[in-house]
Amino acid sequence: MARIPTPPQEPQDEPETYVGLGAEAAEDQARARGWSTVRAVPPGAMITMEYLAGRLNFEVADGVVRRSWKG
Known part of the structure; x- marks a missing residue:
């Protein structure tokens, strides 16, 4: 029987911290x-x-x- 895959873990990061940032800076920070x-x-x-x-x-x-x- 096939194993059930484990979903990837999400960073321990609060989405609200990105509000107010420039879009490019926010994306760079999120990826980092x-x-x-x-x-x-x-x-x-x-x-x-x-x-x-x-x-x-x-x-x-x-x-x-x-x-x-998130999501």
């Missing part, structure tokens, strides 16, 4: 802290909502992170 995927979207964009461990999402307006969440 261990996030495997960083997704930046404009406000109101339609996105998939499945949870992906190791992904950090940014809502970016005028080049600044307005909201950030």
